[in-house]
Amino acid sequence: MPSDRLETLMESIDDFARERDWSRFHAPSLLSMSVSIEAAELMEVFQWMSPTESTDSLANPEIRERLSDEVADVLIYLLRLCSVSGVDPIEAASTKLARNRSRHWDR
Amino acid sequence: MPSDRLETLMESIDDFARERDWSRFHAPSLLSMSVSIEAAELMEVFQWMSPTESTDSLANPEIRERLSDEVADVLIYLLRLCSVSGVDPIEAASTKLARNRSRHWDR
Amino acid sequence: MPSDRLETLMESIDDFARERDWSRFHAPSLLSMSVSIEAAELMEVFQWMSPTESTDSLANPEIRERLSDEVADVLIYLLRLCSVSGVDPIEAASTKLARNRSRHWDR
């Protein structure tokens, strides 16, 4: 049975944290701080750029690599927060999308 | 063939944006701002809590629902950013984990 | 002797916190979280706007009021953090400006 890619990633992240005995640091509040810190670094990739310039910047391999790197950091801490909190990220996002869909029906 | 859950979610998010003609707003810089705004709302769930209090707060169903809701918002904008930028989030995170693993070898 | 406006404001903020017995919450880490949460709300005023649109939006009194309100929140928590940490915000910024000035000499 082929395993789900996201689930496999979440297990790798949990293993990584466990091997380093980081569980004592990984309280939800501290993980949410780290998600926010990494989200700011992600935003920093496009600091001082207009929206159009940010789109154009993706042609630059160095920008793409920084972007990929910062996306990774946000996702890793977000998934670790989900793991310690018992939140299924895919289900959470699907539920939210479905709710937004019903809300925005008339637009 | 069973499709990947994350891939299915990314397609739903793209459809949602396309149906509302939001593509013109979804430049990488503006999406990174939204990731950061939602990450702050995620952190706000635990505002003024110590790490231990944040762990204990997960017993509260209202907190769990807010947390799930905010995780969803961060993930939705992060995946939309990946989509418009051509970044594979799972590959990005796996690459980062592998690099961190080799870096922290001795610890 | 006319008192300094910033100093007077810092004292009002400290009084406000003291009267409500908030000192036990006002650890540096928790205050820095609140600065970051309020900074995101400030950014939210301009969510989905291009730089030019954000400049134009200042003609709208409602935007100006939201902006003023969010600037206030960031400043209040930042000054409270300075107060509990013994940092003089004006001196810190002046020192930083002077250092940047010497660094960017040739540009």
Add this chain to the structure above:
Amino acid sequence: MPSDRLETLMESIDDFARERDWSRFHAPSLLSMSVSIEAAELMEVFQWMSPTESTDSLANPEIRERLSDEVADVLIYLLRLCSVSGVDPIEAASTKLARNRSRHWDR
């Protein structure tokens, strides 16, 4: 007549930006992004610390210097945003405090 310290600082920041011809980058939305990026760096000083540990960390001169440095960056961008937007930061914060005071009267 002794000039106000904050006003003097705001003028220095404006001069600094003008000398470097940064006005074209200093749209409100881009400045609010920078406030948020710097606020995250401020929070990073206390990453993984409990509230008590963050208080204790202030005894460390290196932490105090990083803190002072990051406070400076947040304040500089916040004041520059005030300048380009015509917001008086002291008045904004005083108004907010007064409103909060009337709101929390009974607590």
